[in-house]
Amino acid sequence: MSGGEKEAMAEVKEWLVKTFEGAGKSVPEFEYTPRSVKHLNHLMTLSKSKDEAARLVARDFRLKASEYRSQAARIREILENLGLAQESLPSNVVTSAQVLANVANLLNIRDTEMSSFLVAMGDISLRKTEVEEKRAEVNKESKLLLDYTRKAIARLTYLKRTLAQLEDEVAPCEAQKESWETNLKVMAAKERQYNQQCDNYKRMLDRSGYTPEVSHGILVEMAEHRKELEKKTKPILDTLRSYQDLPPDKALAALAIEDKKRQYADAEKYLEDVLQSALASSE
Structure with missing residues (x-):
């Protein structure tokens, strides 16, 4: 094994130990072959790249969450100064605000402005149209596949019936084949006999001076x-x-x-x- 392969095996072993320890398990025993090391090295590279991407996304989410918390604290302070704190509002207003926030989260929009809701509704309408078109295509393909399936079932039924008929005809055909084989043997014997007689007649003609x-x-x-x-x-x-x-x-x-x-x-x-x-x- 070359130096590069040994280094790759060491990296793979270290990565396996860290991965399984993070899951609270031990590394299973297996044979380290050049092929397995190559495959594990490829998996390790993919795993590290995905972990790095996940870390970047998580850090971005944490930054955004910190910004949202600071903005929420600032907005809460402003509302309290205006006498519009959540505790001083009627329950129906709080419920409506929570419903509005849930809908905004469901639509994946950043604020509750009317324009944002309109854009989200337009996007939903476009997605609905796409879904309806795809559903129509799927229904068309389903009908086509159903037609093919019916034809295949009919063809299968016909083939099964034909197979049953052929199986019923096997015994008579076998008997006829045996009869033909017997006749062929008899004809072959007759052919040898006639050839022998022909040779005898030729010799007789030769002797008679023909x-x-x-x-x-x-x-x-x-x-x-x-x-x-x-x-x-x-x-x-x-x-x-x-x-x-x-x-x-x-x-x-x-x-x-x-x-x-x-x-x-x-x-x-x-x-x-x-x-x-x-x-x-x-x-």
Whole structure:
């Protein structure tokens, strides 16, 4: 701790002792830290400044009281010389004078002149006007706050009702959520299964020699050619079957069979050429 901090701590301790002794109490035990000493030093400075201001005000009041007492003694002496002492006045006059003095003290005026009362009454009228204006503003703010409060209460009621509805919907939503979670698990398992099957099918296609060139369009085109060839070969097959119903003539039958075999071979060769040309065009 530096020298300045030690000096400040000593001043704070001395001030605390004087303050608590003036109140008839002892200083409580606590730890003097730099932070607490700084805070107490600030309080000590404020307290000393306020004490000094209070002393100045008290001295001024004492001076004024002394002046008022001397002036009152002088006025009493004058009134006694004129035969207007308080003891010689009627009780109603004394009462009126006391009421007048009390009103002057209440209005915080130095004398009981009519002009002083008029100025004080004007000041009171101005203060009354200010108070009425402030009261009007406060009433306006109160009405506005009351309106806001009503709206807030209505909003709170609506929110409570909404909260109750949501709480009632929690159980069905939880059940639906659990159902969705179960369905998601099933779908995830199906997805893994389908992916595995897809991989298996790809491997099967790879093993079977599938290539991207053997596409659906090419297969459809080859099927159409096959149908056309079947239409062309069907009459030939029908003719062959009709020959089977003829009486056996070995020579003619052999010629006919050879002719049909040749036509059938030509048709097969044509089909094979078409297929080869289709594959070649796709490549």
